[in-house]
Amino acid sequence: MEEKKKIKKPRGKARLIPGKCIACGARCQSSCPKDAIEMTEDCEPVISIEECIGCLKCIKVCPADAIEIYFTPEEQRILDEIKARSRAVAEPEAEVLSDKEAAALAKIKQYKGVWVFIEQTEGEPALVAWELLGAGAELARTLNVELCSVVIGNKVEELCRESFAYGVTRSYLMDAPVFRFYRTEPYCQAICYLVEKYKPEIVLVGATGLGRDLAGAVATKLETGLTADCTGLAIDDKGFLLQTRPAFGGNIMATILTENTRPQMSTVRPRVMSLPVRDASLRGEIVRESMPLKEDDFTTKVLEIIKDSKLDAVDVAAADVIVSGGRGMCARENFSILQELADELGGVVGCSRSVVEAGWMPVERQVGQTGKTVRPKLYIACGISGAIQHLVGMQDSDVIIAINQDRQAPIFEVASYGIVGDVLKVVPVITRRISELRAQRIKPKENRQPITKNAGDRKGRKHID
Amino acid sequence: MLVVVCIKQVPDTTQVKIDPVTGNLIREGVPFIMNPFDTHALEEGLRLKGKYGLNVAVISMGPPNTEITLRKALALGVDNAVLLSDRAFGGADTLATSKVLAEATRQLAQKEEVVIVLCGKQTIDGDTAQVGPGIATRLGYSQLTLVEHIENIDLQAKKIIARRKLEGRDEVVEASLPAMISVVREINTPRYPTVPMRLMAEGATVTLWDNKEMKLNEETIGLKGSATQVRKIFSPERAVGEILGDGAANPDEAANLLIDKLSEGGLILI
Amino acid sequence: MTNSILFLTIFLISISFFGWSCFRYFRLITLGKAENRFDHLGKRIRDLFLYSFAQRCSISGSYRFGVNHAILFWCFMILLVANTEFLLAGIFPDYINLANLPTGLYYTIALIFDIASLLALLAVLTAAGRRLFFPPKYIEARTRDAFFILGMVAVLMLAFFGLHSSEIAQGSERAALYMPISSFVASSILPGASTESLISLANISWWIHAIVLLCFLNYLPYSKHMHILTVIPNSFFKRLTRMSLQPREEFNKGNVFGVGQVDQFTWKALFDSYCCTECGRCSDVCPATSTNKPLNPRLVIHDIKENLLTNGPMLINKEQAKLPLIGGGQDGSIDEEVIWECTTCGACMEVCPAFIEHVPRITDMRRDLVEMKARFPQELLNFFENMEQRSNPWGIAPAERTKWAAKINVQPFEAGKTECLFFVGCAGAYDARSRHVTLAVTKILDSAGVSWGILGKDEPCCGDSLRRLGNEYVFDRMVKENIEMFKEKGVRKVITQCPHCYHTLKNDYRRYGIELEVVHHTELINNLIKEGRLELTQTRDLGNIAFHDSCYLGRYNNIYEAPRKAIALATNQAPVEMERHHDRSFCCGAGGGRMWMEEKIGKHINVLRIEEAMKENPETICVCCPYCMTMFEDGLKDKGADNRVKVLDLAEIIAKAIK
CATH class of the missing domain: 3.40.50.1220 (TPP-binding domain)
Incomplete structure (x- = not known):
């Protein structure tokens, strides 16, 4: 046995597969422990054969599978030899977790549940919120966890109940005058407060103007991963959220994970997920939370909301x-x-x-x-x-x-x-x-309640004191 | 007082095509350009410079060849261009990117008071729209995304009033300065550089800040500081040129086929 | 004696005033930048004779009254001698007198003068009659200025006859027999007049002649008749190429680019502005003027002159110019929109009898707007960005450049393996309609056994529209890169299917130090047929084919007959000519970068041209240019005639005729 071990297992060298690189932003270079990778003007890697130690880090990190390991014929011969010898003693390479990784893993295990942020403007919910409940329910089922909704606003409790009709069993509600109009700071604080207290593993937000404004702030504050504009959500065998989204101007699709931090946050475009069937008989629990927030704490004020129906110009460039x-x-x-x-x-x-x-x-x-x-x-x-x-x-x-x-x-x-x-x-x-x-x-x-509370007095141009 | 404009050099994704045989991206000959949304942020910065006499600095995190794009900004009239480039910054997701950009802004603010940070709504290669909010949150600045018009800035009272473009509505919002503003393309029409300015920019200095300069913890930036990991990349299935039914003889059948395709693709909700 | 002294005084005053006027005017020319117009002296002297003394421009073409101008010109040349003698004789009556010449010579001269005076009188009357009864379209022809000058000339001639006939009647003229007209006047009107009245008539005539002559002289510089002094030298300074080539710019810090102030023009440009005869021919042929757009080439030149006269004296004294050259909104200032309306078709320069170069002035000012002020119609922002960053006008991916060749076998260009580079051009590669033309060209090339290859996705744009639009900086950078690539790849012979690529690669690139042997497919096809390499085996009747001359083939490069011959061979029938054809052809409206701009004012140029084509009842309109193709097809759609009339490129017509 000892004699056999003396044969050093060749590790090979990494090389770029032509045409595969997508210029992702130098992930390989960044991951290389030996600084063996230089980037060309076209942002493709050039791997130095002398420096490369065959550690596979760049190969693992490359999202496009554009780097492969190769062996010289001599190395290949040694490899074959080792393989032949060790066939009897198949030694599966167990993944050894570092302490740091183990700690992270322990931490993320504390997070449970799928949350969906219920976007509303003046009490009127965004349709995307219900679409997300459909997708969220799927995820919750796979993970065998609870589907929760997060409702923030002023006099919006009705929305919690509405969310039950789409399969939510628990709804977190932050209802206070300070939340009457969406503003980044109070909403961000509210969500962060809830997340830190209740630790959900997944938070889904509609990729609307409001949702993207909020999610970006929340994820930064929580120092966690956020994937924008997802078109597909799934759970992998380890329980991670697989977030698929178009990238590179829609030329490619990327599947993105948040492995080491929680919650896993995604925004999802409206009209991507199908609207689930509403069942008005479903019930759930409303968890009322509050924060000692005062209006004076916030310098941002919404002065006026102008509905598009009152804007004369049709903007072709911005239309979906x-x-x-x-x-x-x-x-x-x-x-x-x-x-x-x-x-x-x-x-x-x-x-x-x-x-x-x-x-x-x-x-x-x-x-x-x-x-x-x-x-x-x-x-x-x-x-x-x-x-x-x-x-x-x-x-x-x-x-x-x-x-x-x-x-x-x-x-x-x-x-x-x-x-x-x-x-x-x-x-x-x-x-x-x-x-x-x-x-x-x-x-x-037809039994669907008119959830647009003040749909009757929707004013085109509305001044707010 | 200083306006900081964050720009990104991106591959012109409209020029990228997929090789129909291998499924690989054809990137050859595809130019790197200033992210189109950022050109509007830059233009807005230059207009603020003209209107309020503010200085304008551009910052960009990227590989060394980003210098070309920063020179374009200099040719348009910005006062200072800073390139944030280091191996340690590579492979960053939006979380790690906003860390570097926020730190750069903070360091600029030590020399001159920063009143506004301008960003494009999103980039054309990433399409995330997350870096702007990230910067605002990290710096504790007011956050105004999707701004289509800056109505007023009161430098004394440190107030800004801006109009935001949201789905189905516009919002007029007042916020305190300093503020991070991300702009939509409708906000302005970018200017074109004059030749004397281009010639000036050819010889102007682009300041380089690497991590020795910025002194950020390497665990919080670049690939290591990224919370998201790309597991795999694949080509989307895109239907090209499928003719549905016989529209001349049987418009109803063709219409039904089309509606099926559209609802399958989630494009219309039935 | 008293008369002599009085006349001498008047003469000295007026000649000084005339001299001062001329000095004042011509000193302003020195404000202009340097430009060498003294090269190729032999050719210039030949042009001087051909165009000035032989009056080639006046007589040529369809200008019925041009002959009148030639007569007037020659009478003037003769009477210039007569009047010089007249003036000198007035000062030195005792020393200078034609009558002192040898008899034979004197008689001949007297005869010539007498007849010339009559011809001049008749010519002046014809000119006046034309202005009264067959007025040209433009209004200035009938101004007082014109009639005043014609009147003066008429008075001069009448005084001439008054003087000489009264002398003949007195019997004091020994050449009476050789002065038939004066003699006729003397015998028919003056017989029986007393000697005193004859003497006073002679006196009065002499004084009238003298005063009017001096007035005429002094009036010249202040009227459009200044051209009498300037056009003869301008025929010497005339451009030596068919269309003038815009000079390159040096991109060094501190330089000024383009022309935003009148002293940034070259001296030749300023001199041109003194040459305008206000004949209005340029306005008649200009596509913009003809479709009621504010651009009028004559007024552009007029405004340059007015601007020079207003600002020149200040600029000479190193003071600030008062009147802006561009956008001042008044006489002597040119509106920005005017500058953008030019299609650079060159029709104005083609017809100008005074050799004025209008198009380069427009481009000069476009350069100022683009390069110094970054002001241009907003549609161009996209275009400029696309050209600079993606090397094609539409900003389409380079990978798409070879899409047209998806179904055929195409060689990449490799020096040694392929002889010619087929420079497909942006339209030929990207535009769905033009791709058919590209395929037709390749069919022809293969059929004739031409060895050719393409650059594929590496093919850049030639940069034509950038140059015409005044974005010389980006053009300069593109050309330098392109030339480097051409040299690297060993490109020598180039085939183009677009007249704009053709002109740019052939003529503009030369200034950057590359001599390419460029051939447009029209020429190539004609040569291949002539050499017997291309067999037209399936000649077929395509009905009436109206042929449209592309500006950049015809006026710019003198290619008129090659396509016509080829059509005739391929269809057994010569193409029909539209009302305006060959060098008088009317632009499709897309040249000079107009392809990338909206046509917001006036009638559409392409529609006007289509209407002209439709008069010939064509089944097919043949073009040789992708821009013309687009403009004609659009025009036909506008007229709802796209199902009756087809637009085909010459290559497509030929491709139909081969197997």
């Missing part, structure tokens, strides 16, 4: 859904069918240059080289042939639908899905179908 029309719409009047589809999808109507030229739409709606550059989640090009001037303004949209009579039109080259047909016939059918399907689905939920 754009239904765009081209010359194929044939006449100005036909744009009303696009508006109907846009309304159904919660989007806006855009157009190509020639439509502006023809005077059918105002220039602010123009998408393209000399108009707006847009990157919505969904772009529906209706009767647009796809001249290059137009394509460059919209081709980075997540999903592009082309509806056009001419199968040869260049728009089909960039489209995710296409329908070859008369746009004036196809579009109204789509609108009608969506509205029919929605009507069917809404019906069984």
Whole structure:
């Protein structure tokens, strides 16, 4: 045995697999204990053969699996030899935890439960909160833990009850005048207080403007990991939250973990998770918490809230859904069918240059080289042939639908899905179908309470003292 | 008084394509640019300089070639450009990044009072929108994200009034200075550098701060200071050019197929 | 004697005043920056004769009244001698007199003078008649200035006849027989007049002639007739290339880039402004002026002159200029929008009889706006960024550059293995419509056995629009990089399918020290047919083909016949010509970087051109340029004629004719 051990096991050298590097930001270089990695101008690693000790750190850290270990033929021969000898005594390399890692592990074990932050504005909840409860319930089931909601606001207890209808069994409530309007500081303090007290392992927040503002502050304060805009959530075999999100402008998907800190925080875009079925018979426990916060503690004040319905300008560049029309719409009047589809999808109507030229739409709606550059989640090009001037303004949209009579039109080259047909016939059918399907689905939920408390007095422009 | 603008040099992700055969990213020839959202933050900083006589410093954490992007900022008229570059900063997630940027701001503030930190809403490569709030939280500054218009700044009373763009509504918010402001693209149209300014910037100094200078605990920055780990990366499934049904003969069938695809992809909620 | 002294006094005063006027004006020219217009002396002298004395510009083309100008010009040249004699004789009556010449010579001269005076009178009457009854489109032709000058010339001629006929009637003119017109006047109007009245008529005529002549002289510098003094030298200083090439700029700290103040122009630019005859030809042909846009090339030159006259004296005294050259909102100042409206089509320069170079002035001012002030139409911000960072106008990924070749086998360019570089161009690579043209070109190249390769995703943009838009700094950097790559790869022969790439690579890049053998596909196709390498086996009738000359092929590079011949061979039928063709062709509206801007004012240029094309009832419009292709297709859509008329590139027409 002793003789055998004398053969030093070759560790090999790390090398880059061409074409695989995604320029993630020098993780490999940062992980290298020997400073054996230099980055090129293109931010790809160059690994020094002399310096590399084959420690595998860079290989483990590389998110793109772009680094591999290789052996010279001589080393390979030795390896084979070792393998042959040790076959009998298979020694599984047990992962040895360092003290630090062990401590961290012990600490994270204290955290239990899945929390969802219920976003609301003036008592009106954001739909994404209910969507997250659906996803959160899945996670809680897998982990066999409780699904909780966090409600912060002023006179918003109703929302706790509403969250029970989506499977929440315990709802944490912070209800005080100081929380009437969302402000980063009081909300951040409130959540941090709750998290530190009740130690959830997962906190989900909607990736809305408000949610991203809050989650970023909370995660920093708690010094924990936060993954933005997740499109997929799952639990791995070790109980870690697998957070999948698009990166690199949607060109790649990345699965991200928060291994050593808790809670694991994610924001999730609206309309990514499907809305769970509401069951008004479900009940849960409301945990009322309070903090000694005074209005004078905060210098930030919300002076005015202006609803978009009162803003005249339609902002094509900021829209998530754009239904765009081209010359194929044939006449100005036909744009009303696009508006109907846009309304159904919660989007806006855009157009190509020639439509502006023809005077059918105002220039602010123009998408393209000399108009707006847009990157919505969904772009529906209706009767647009796809001249290059137009394509460059919209081709980075997540999903592009082309509806056009001419199968040869260049728009089909960039489209995710296409329908070859008369746009004036196809579009109204789509609108009608969506509205029919929605009507069917809404019906069984008729018992749903009007949770929009002051929906009646929603004012366009509202001054706040 | 100083405005600090945080910028990031990013690969132009709109230029990145996926090799249809190998599934690898084609990054060859893809330029590194100033994150487009940050160009608006920079422009806002320069406008504040013009309006309130504030000095503008840009800071950027990144590899040494980030200097090129900082020179662009100098050509646009910023007073000072600081490159935060060190091996120890590499591989940072948003938590570790905000640590370095906040520390750099703090060190700048020791020399000149910082009133505003400007960030772009998010970056085009990461799309997280988390670094701005991270900086604000670490520094204890007021946090105003998604700002589409700065209505007023009162340097005496240390107050700022800004208009934020949120879903379905705008909010006019007053906050105390110093404040971290992240801007949306609608806030302004970035300027274009003049040639004399470009020539000036070619010879101007970009200050380099490494961790010897910044003296941050290496356990809290870079890869080690990151709370998140990327486990794996894969190519998204993207449908390209699938023609649905026969839209000419049977528009109803084509419409149904499309709606199925869209609801499967979570694009529309039925 | 008293008369002589009186005249001498008047003469000295007026000649001093004239001298002072000229000095004042021409001293301002010295404010301009240096530019060498004394090279290639032989060619310049030839041009001087060809264009000035042979009046080539006036006579050429379709200008019916040009002949009138040529007559007037030559009468003036003759009468210049006559009037010099007249003035000198007035001062030294005892010493200088034509009559002292040998008889034969004197008679000949007298005959020439007499006839020239009549011709001049008739020409002046024709000119006046034209302005009254067939007025040119622009308003200035009928100003008082024009009639005043014509009137003066007429009076001069009448005084000439008054003087000589009264002398003939007195019998004191020995050349009477050789002065048919004066003699006719003498015999038909003056017989029977008393000697005294004849003497006083002669006297009065002489004085009228003398005073009007001196007035005329002094009036010249203050009117558009200054061109009488300046255009002859300008035909010597004329550009030697077809279109003037914009000079490079040196990017050193402290330099000024472009022209934002009148003294930043070169002296030639300033001199040009003195040459304008206000004939209005440039306005007639300008695509912007023709579509009711504020740009009028004549007024640009006029404003430069006015600005120089206003600011020049101050600038000479090292004082601050008072009137801004750009954006002053008044006479002598050019609006920014005017500067951006130019398509750089060069039609104005082509027709200008005074050799004024309008387009480079516009580009000079664009450079100032872009490089010094960073002020330009906002659509261009995106364009400039894309060009600088992504080397193509649309900002599309380099990986997409080879998409057009997905279904065919294409060689990468490698010196030694492939002979020619096929420079596909941004439009040819990215634009869906132009990709068809690219494929047609490759079909032709392969069919003719040309050895070619492409740069693929490494192909950069040539930078044409940057240069025309005045972003010389970015152009300069791009060209230097591109040239380095061309040299590294050993590129010598280049085939382009875009006239803009063609002109830029061929002519602009030369200034950066690379002589590329660039050929546009129109020329190449024609040569391949001529050499018998390209067999047109399937010639077919494509109906009426209207041919559109691209500015950067035609006016800029003199390629007119190659595409026409090729069409004729491929379709067995010569293309039909539109109303404006060859060097008078009308721009599609996309040149000079206009492709990347919105056309907000006036009628669309491409629509005007399409309307012109439609008059020929074409089935096909043939173009040779991707910009023209886009503009024509858009124009046809605007007119709702895109289902009746097709736009094809020459390469596509030829590709149809080969197997």
